[in-house]
Amino acid sequence: MLTYRKCECCGAQFIAARSDHRFCKANCRLINHRAKKSTPEVEQAKASLFDFYKQQISQLSKQEILGAVAELFAETPEDRRNRKQSMLYKLLNKESQHV
Numbered sequence: 001m002l003t004y005r006k007c008e009c010c011g012a013q014f015i016a017a018r019s020d021h022r023f024c025k026a027n028c029r030l031i032n033h034r035a036k037k038s039t040p041e042v043e044q045a046k047a048s049l050f051d052f053y054k055q056q057i058s059q060l061s062k063q064e065i066l067g068a069v070a071e072l073f074a075e076t077p078e079d080r081r082n083r084k085q086s087m088l089y090k091l092l093n094k095e096s097q098h099v
């Protein structure tokens with residue numbers, strides 16, 4: 001039975017073909033799915049990880065950063081495939097080992 005329903009994501013009215021249809025379009029279903037998966041704990045962990053790396057990067061010298069960036073641009077696709085860790089990653093690890 002076709003019924004009018006309000007989308008639980010964007011609030012738009014849509015015609016639901018089945019009683020378990022809760023969203024007006026696939027995108028709304030996807031947004032809702034992602035929102036459910038991303039818990040505050042995960043968001044918090046992401047933010048603190050980002051802060052950690054931002055702080056680590058800020059401790060590197062200009063030369064170290066430029067060297068890492070230059071290496072990234074200079075390497076071939078094969079190099080990239082064979083590389084397990086980026087220069088920046090190595091630099092960051094080197095820095096954190098001293099702490």
Ligand SMILES: [Zn+2]
Nearest residue numbers: 007010024028
């Ligand atoms: Zn919607």
